[in-house]
Amino acid sequence: MDGAFSASEVLGAMITPAVLISASGTLVLSTSNRLTRVVDRVRHLAGEVENLRKAGDGEESQVRLISEQFPLLSRRALLLRSALTALYLAIGLLVTTSIAVGVVAVLGWAYGWVPVVFGLTGACALLYGSLLLVREARLAIGFTLRELNGIQDRVNRPR
Numbered sequence: 001m002d003g004a005f006s007a008s009e010v011l012g013a014m015i016t017p018a019v020l021i022s023a024s025g026t027l028v029l030s031t032s033n034r035l036t037r038v039v040d041r042v043r044h045l046a047g048e049v050e051n052l053r054k055a056g057d058g059e060e061s062q063v064r065l066i067s068e069q070f071p072l073l074s075r076r077a078l079l080l081r082s083a084l085t086a087l088y089l090a091i092g093l094l095v096t097t098s099i100a101v102g103v104v105a106v107l108g109w110a111y112g113w114v115p116v117v118f119g120l121t122g123a124c125a126l127l128y129g130s131l132l133l134v135r136e137a138r139l140a141i142g143f144t145l146r147e148l149n150g151i152q153d154r155v156n157r158p159r
Helices: 007-055 060-107 113-156
Strands: none
Touching (some): 007 060
16 A cells, blocks of 8 residues: 555554553552542541640650651652653543544654654653652652551550
């Protein structure tokens, strides 16, 4: 077919970004769940601090451990927000890639590089969002380990 694309080639090229769109969507769902857990944790800790203050018998170490978590939870929330933004951007760029493939093929444009640029940019946004999620997960696990050490110290402390 001199220079023309067959319908199956065009549809195949348009469908290919769908795999990355699906991966991005799955990451958006899990990231939203992680953000919800961070918000719930902040609310729980705020209530716990209030209860310790009202009771007046709260261990200062417990209050300190709780207060150390707020800056970390802020950093986690900001990382998750950035990750969600990158993942939504990836989805938009990958959908644009599919559309651009179809437009280039239908109109017979010599601008075949346009869908490639959109596709590469979308893949880079997906990679960036994934890297942000790795950073957030490392923060979460790091503080969980610190919290466990604090609990271990209290358990092992003589009464």
